[in-house]
Amino acid sequence: MRCVIAGGGPAGAMLALLLARAGVEVTLLEKHADFLRDFRGDTIHPSTLQVLDELGLAEEFHRIPHRKAYRLDLVTDTGTSRLADLRGLPGRYDYIAFVPQWDFLTLLTSQAAKYPSFRLLMNAEAYGLIRDGGTVRGLRYRDGDGEHELRADLTVAADGRGSVLRAAAGLTPTEFGVPMDVVWFRLPREDTDPGETFLRLSPGRLLVTINRESYWQLGFVVAKGDAELLRAAGVEELRGQVGRLLPFLEERVTQLRSFEDVSTLTVALNRLRRWYRPGFLCIGDAAHAMTPVFGVGINLAVQDAVATANIILREGPSAVRKVQRRRMFPTRVTQFAQRVAQRQLIKPVLAGSPRMSRVPDLARMPVINRLARTFIGKGVRPEHVAMR
Ligand SMILES: Cc1cc2nc3c(=O)[nH]c(=O)nc-3n(C[C@H](O)[C@H](O)[C@H](O)COP(=O)(O)OP(=O)(O)OC[C@H]3O[C@@H](n4cnc5c(N)ncnc54)[C@H](O)[C@@H]3O)c2cc1C
Numbered sequence: 001m002r003c004v005i006a007g008g009g010p011a012g013a014m015l016a017l018l019l020a021r022a023g024v025e026v027t028l029l030e031k032h033a034d035f036l037r038d039f040r041g042d043t044i045h046p047s048t049l050q051v052l053d054e055l056g057l058a059e060e061f062h063r064i065p066h067r068k069a070y071r072l073d074l075v076t077d078t079g080t081s082r083l084a085d086l087r088g089l090p091g092r093y094d095y096i097a098f099v100p101q102w103d104f105l106t107l108l109t110s111q112a113a114k115y116p117s118f119r120l121l122m123n124a125e126a127y128g129l130i131r132d133g134g135t136v137r138g139l140r141y142r143d144g145d146g147e148h149e150l151r152a153d154l155t156v157a158a159d160g161r162g163s164v165l166r167a168a169a170g171l172t173p174t175e176f177g178v179p180m181d182v183v184w185f186r187l188p189r190e191d192t193d194p195g196e197t198f199l200r201l202s203p204g205r206l207l208v209t210i211n212r213e214s215y216w217q218l219g220f221v222v223a224k225g226d227a228e229l230l231r232a233a234g235v236e237e238l239r240g241q242v243g244r245l246l247p248f249l250e251e252r253v254t255q256l257r258s259f260e261d262v263s264t265l266t267v268a269l270n271r272l273r274r275w276y277r278p279g280f281l282c283i284g285d286a287a288h289a290m291t292p293v294f295g296v297g298i299n300l301a302v303q304d305a306v307a308t309a310n311i312i313l314r315e316g317p318s319a320v321r322k323v324q325r326r327r328m329f330p331t332r333v334t335q336f337a338q339r340v341a342q343r344q345l346i347k348p349v350l351a352g353s354p355r356m357s358r359v360p361d362l363a364r365m366p367v368i369n370r371l372a373r374t375f376i377g378k379g380v381r382p383e384h385v386a387m388r
Pocket residue numbers: 006007008009010011012029030031032039040041042043124125126127158159160161163164165182265266267268283284285286289290291292294295296297298299301
């Protein structure tokens with residue numbers, strides 16, 4: 001079997017590794033020259049840690065400098081409440097590991113490179129499909145040397161939420177409204193700062209605060225489309241908002257020199273009704289774009305890859321429909337939960353509702369905490385590597 005995968009993100013890199021170790025001839029194309037990408041998901045949840053364990057990569061993964069988060073706190077103007085506590089989650093891993101995404105992708109692709117049937121093409125941008133009647137027989141891509149064709153029994157679109165191959169296959173996702181965008185930046189961290197990763201909430205404002213040891217990765221959540229207004233108001237305005245939300249950073253905010261240091265990410269939530277054509281399959285964000293809520297996007301992409309490998313290795317490339325059948329349910333449930341969080345928490349907060357300034361300590365409620373930690377940590381229908 002020959003497989004070509006467009007997109008070296010979490011979904012594509014994991015699928016390539018799983019297929020290569022099973023002896024499948026697999027080519028992975030990545031349009032960028034490297035995996036460096038800042039302010040993307042860096043959260044590796046217990047479900048993905050378990051997959052790495054099953055692949056014998058847990059030790060190597062944990063050698064990458066990382067930070068473990070066991071709980072998630074919400075800091076409001078009146079106090080702190082614990083939203084979820086992962087400790088006690090059944091299994092070996094009861095924490096989220098924060099790892100730069102490029103290190104995670106480098107680990108997966110360098111492992112895949114140990115198998116002779118794996119080929120990685122960087123700077124290679126897929127732009128079209130090769131068709132034979134209704135069946136997809138491979139893809140077309142361009143690189144520094146020009147345009148090329150790659151024929152395959154299975155072509156996988158793992159090229160993210162702006163997937164060009166999905167469009168080339170005539171598949172269009174259904175969009176769900178998202179009330180927000182996220183403005184990401186970093187500020188230096190000092191040892192005397194709080195140690196945990198937390199959400200800082202105040203009526204009208206929401207800040208995601210991630211401890212990356214030497215710096216804070218900060219995500220300032222704005223109402224959809226308001227990032228431009230913030231930019232127009234100038235960096236002083238952003239500095240002032242951050243300083244008011246996190247007084248311990250008040251002096252350091254000046255290190256945010258201009259909007260050059262800021263990266264705005266347009267958040268999307270959508271999914272395909274149909275993920276496949278004969279010889280063709282979409283997985284990860286190409287099949288279902290996730291918002292940053294709960295930080296599950298990478299993990300869902302990895303789970304798609306594991307399910308795809310399990311099914312394709314067992315039943316061959318014509319079983320693409322079964323991948324959708326298996327992964328649609330977890331996608332629906334996860335996106336439903338994201339939409340509830342958007343409606344119940346993010347939208348009212350951004351609208352300035354004072355109701356949100358007191359949030360109960362959900363982690364103290366045993367049933368709710370058990371549900372939350374299982375949902376966040378393991379996800380819905382966790383996948384396991386069939387071929388160990
Ligand atoms: C602001 C923001 C914050 C997020 N935070 C988190 C988080 O904290 N935790 C989390 O789990 N998830 C988070 N997510 C979601 C997460 O980033 C995605 O769900 C996840 O990366 C999806 O993986 P993927 O492999 O499907 O796609 P992607 O990660 O998007 O990877 C697609 C890859 O394909 C490449 N590519 C694109 N087009 C082509 C082409 N034509 N040819 C070849 N290569 C191509 C891209 O360069 C990229 O490397 C966040 C998303 C956003 C927008």
